[in-house]
Amino acid sequence: MLNILFFKIALAVYFVSTASFLYYLISRKEGPKRYSFGITGLGFIFHTAALLTRTIEASHIPITNLHEAMSFFSWALVLAFLLIEYKYRIYVLGSFVLPLTFISLISSAALPMEIKMLDPMLQSAWLGVHTIFAVMGAAAFSIAFLAGLMYLLQDWLLKSKRFNILYHKLPSLDVLDDLNYRAISFGFPLLTLGMITGSIWAEYAWGTYWNWDPKQTWSLILWLFYAAMLHGRLSIGWRGKKAAYLAILGFIGVVFTFVGVNMLLQGKHTFV
Amino acid sequence: MDIILVGLSHKTAPVEVRERLSFSGPQLTESTLKLRAYEEILECVILSTCNRVEIYTTVEKPELGVARVKDFLHSCQPDMPLDGITQHLYTHKNEGVARHLFRVASSLDSMVIGETQILGQVKDAFDSALLNKTTGIVLNKLFKKSISVAKRVRTETKIGESAVSISFAAVELAKKIFSNLGNKTGMLIGAGEMGELAAQYLVNSGIKEIVVSNRNYDRALHLAKAYNGRVVRFEDFLEEMVNVDVVICSTGAPNYVIHAEHVQDIIHKRKNRPIFLIDISVPRNIDPDINHIDNVFLYDIDDLQAVVETNLRTRRDEAEKGEQIIDEEVGKFTKWFKSLEVVPTIVALKDRVEEIRRKELERTVGRLRSLSPEEVQIIEGLTNTLVNKILHNPLVALKLEAHSTNGLLYAEAVRKLFDLDIKLVERGTGETTINDEENIENDNSNH
Numbered sequence: 001m002l003n004i005l006f007f008k009i010a011l012a013v014y015f016v017s018t019a020s021f022l023y024y025l026i027s028r029k030e031g032p033k034r035y036s037f038g039i040t041g042l043g044f045i046f047h048t049a050a051l052l053t054r055t056i057e058a059s060h061i062p063i064t065n066l067h068e069a070m071s072f073f074s075w076a077l078v079l080a081f082l083l084i085e086y087k088y089r090i091y092v093l094g095s096f097v098l099p100l101t102f103i104s105l106i107s108s109a110a111l112p113m114e115i116k117m118l119d120p121m122l123q124s125a126w127l128g129v130h131t132i133f134a135v136m137g138a139a140a141f142s143i144a145f146l147a148g149l150m151y152l153l154q155d156w157l158l159k160s161k162r163f164n165i166l167y168h169k170l171p172s173l174d175v176l177d178d179l180n181y182r183a184i185s186f187g188f189p190l191l192t193l194g195m196i197t198g199s200i201w202a203e204y205a206w207g208t209y210w211n212w213d214p215k216q217t218w219s220l221i222l223w224l225f226y227a228a229m230l231h232g233r234l235s236i237g238w239r240g241k242k243a244a245y246l247a248i249l250g251f252i253g254v255v256f257t258f259v260g261v262n263m264l265l266q267g268k269h270t271f272v
Numbered sequence: 273m274d275i276i277l278v279g280l281s282h283k284t285a286p287v288e289v290r291e292r293l294s295f296s297g298p299q300l301t302e303s304t305l306k307l308r309a310y311e312e313i314l315e316c317v318i319l320s321t322c323n324r325v326e327i328y329t330t331v332e333k334p335e336l337g338v339a340r341v342k343d344f345l346h347s348c349q350p351d352m353p354l355d356g357i358t359q360h361l362y363t364h365k366n367e368g369v370a371r372h373l374f375r376v377a378s379s380l381d382s383m384v385i386g387e388t389q390i391l392g393q394v395k396d397a398f399d400s401a402l403l404n405k406t407t408g409i410v411l412n413k414l415f416k417k418s419i420s421v422a423k424r425v426r427t428e429t430k431i432g433e434s435a436v437s438i439s440f441a442a443v444e445l446a447k448k449i450f451s452n453l454g455n456k457t458g459m460l461i462g463a464g465e466m467g468e469l470a471a472q473y474l475v476n477s478g479i480k481e482i483v484v485s486n487r488n489y490d491r492a493l494h495l496a497k498a499y500n501g502r503v504v505r506f507e508d509f510l511e512e513m514v515n516v517d518v519v520i521c522s523t524g525a526p527n528y529v530i531h532a533e534h535v536q537d538i539i540h541k542r543k544n545r546p547i548f549l550i551d552i553s554v555p556r557n558i559d560p561d562i563n564h565i566d567n568v569f570l571y572d573i574d575d576l577q578a579v580v581e582t583n584l585r586t587r588r589d590e591a592e593k594g595e596q597i598i599d600e601e602v603g604k605f606t607k608w609f610k611s612l613e614v615v616p617t618i619v620a621l622k623d624r625v626e627e628i629r630r631k632e633l634e635r636t637v638g639r640l641r642s643l644s645p646e647e648v649q650i651i652e653g654l655t656n657t658l659v660n661k662i663l664h665n666p667l668v669a670l671k672l673e674a675h676s677t678n679g680l681l682y683a684e685a686v687r688k689l690f691d692l693d694i695k696l697v698e699r700g701t702g703e704t705t706i707n708d709e710e711n712i713e714n715d716n717s718n719h
Contacts, residue, residue: 028430158445158448158569159563159569161571161575161579163578163582163583167448172447172448172451173449173546174449174450175451237544238544239543240544240545240546240566242566
């Protein structure tokens with residue numbers, strides 16, 4: 001099982017890059033960011049290899065159980081980080097993204113990893129499309145959450161007038177608020193597409209576009225929440241601290257929809 | 273030859289003394305040339321800033337040189353007693369000079385550690401000396417090295433990174449709130465010196481526009497012109513705060529001119545866009561409770577002073593790293609300087625050639641086993657003659673130049689041409705130098 005091997009290597013490499021990024025956060029030096037970034041890139045390569053080999057071995061897009069979904073979520077999160085890095089160079093974001101990636105990946109590793117035969121009901125091209133959109137949307141909302149977290153931290157440091165290393169490392173409030181906004185305006189269409197493709201697939205599988213499955217209901221709540229958040233920013237000034245709090249609240253909803261619904265509520269979405 | 277430094281700085285002399293002994297503009301050129309004209313002074317550079325006057329020279333005899341430089345300073349200020357000048361002076365020699373200049377250029381010896389001005393002043397002093405042709409190989413190397421050391425210290429440590437003035441600290445803070453000042457507007461309320469300076473820094477950092485509001489309309493107009501900004505009547509500045517992002521307040525008012533309820537209303541109208549309020553007036557002009565309102569950041573003069581203090585501490589920590597770099601560079605320079613000595617060069621050259629001669633002789637004799645002892649002696653004689661004849665002219669030339677600055681050039685050339693590794697003998701008093709020289713004489717006569 002080549003994919004498991006690659007997955008384990010990626011997990012180990014991400015562990016190192018998480019440690020390295022956390023060290024960068026408290027270090028006076030700027031040097032560690034380059035190593036941390038490099039190690040993250042290496043981890044991403046192994047993780048990509050793990051996902052590709054798994055796709056070949058399973059002969060379908062590997063987002064069909066919680067292990068796979070969490071693994072793909074981690075991958076999407078790092079991908080988002082690498083893209084943001086490429087464009088905006090907010091290295092310190094890694095000190096927040098990588099711990100989350102690592103937590104998600106190690107939870108994924110704790111779940112059953114073997115490839116299972118796919119339920120005939122799930123065998124559809126819509127499956128891959130729907131899950132990719134849904135998970136990537138979740139990754140974008142996670143970035144918004146981290147940006148919100150960083151915003152609140154920097155806001156607190158500025159208000160309480162603490163000029164420590166963290167203050168120097170964190171970017172300006174403007175940058176963080178902008179990142180929050182961009183991440184959500186990126187995640188929102190992904191969530192929308194995820195829901196549309198999901199209902200098309202539901203039509204094939206269950207014969208109805210919408211059947212108030214808990215996951216569907218919660219996705220709808222999330223969709224309304226983020227729609228309100230975007231609208232609020234543009235029209236009535238829900239920016240800065242408020243936007244940061246909302247992004248954090250939204251993320252709690254995302255986590256619940258992603259994992260919590262399966263554990264706590266009964267529904268047809270039991271596989272993921 | 274020795275490098276000596278005689279000087280005074282803010283650490284040894286009060287400003288009354290510094291200002292009297294400082295050299296400026298045309299006076300500097302004239303004085304440099306006058307100093308260079310003394311027989312004892314081989315090279316000289318005068319570094320004169322408002323915090324220091326330092327005279328760098330190379331001389332043949334250090335004690336004489338120091339005395340000569342002191343005389344020179346006295347001659348520039350005849351109405352100051354020599355003792356009155358001397359008590360403020362420090363002197364350094366060779367390695368000590370290199371260390372001192374490197375520290376000065378790297379701004380480790382400055383009043384405000386890490387300030388950038390001094391490097392420019394060192395460059396200017398050196399350029400002026402170059403122009404007047406008062407330097408030679410040693411001071412040229414020393415000053416060029418000091419400039420590169422200063423750059424190294426600046427890039428490898430964070431010594432110059434953070435703001436150490438209140439006005440600039442305010443601008444740095446603004447950059448932690450707004451990433452790009454290019455689309456932000458600043459407002460200056462009142463006109464204190466520090467407020468004006470902060471506004472100027474904002475302009476330099478590329479802020480889009482500065483709005484000026486002052487009780488005295490003409491004064492406001494004048495300032496606005498300077499910043500290329502516009503004027504808002506003093507009665508209207510609160511309304512204007514809805515449109516500006518950075519407010520610098522330094523009116524002379526004895527009480528608060530901006531209250532919490534004003535700002536609450538303003539921030540609501542701003543749709544929560546953050547606003548940065550800087551209160552550099554004493555007594556304060558902005559109600560400190562305003563800092564509790566979301567998306568409002570209020571800093572008073574004490575807060576900014578605290579930023580400056582933290583930054584200064586960081587600079588001092590970084591200065592320690594700078595000292596390490598300087599240790600290393602002083603070592604390199606000293607090695608180069610010692611290698612310039614003519615006498616060790618002569619010794620090394622002779623050793624080198626002698627070594628070659630001996631090796632080749634042994635090889636040849638080893639191959640020709642049938643040689644009789646007399647024949648071996650003849651061959652040895654031949655090699656000796658060859659070596660001595662070839663070396664004769666170079667050695668004479670080197671010795672002739674031993675006491676001029678040119679000698680250093682010769683020595684360096686020889687060292688490079690023959691790839692000599694000069695043993696670094698401790699530079700002691702003139703006596704050992706003379707002894708070495710005598711040894712060479714003796715060596716020479718032996719051959």
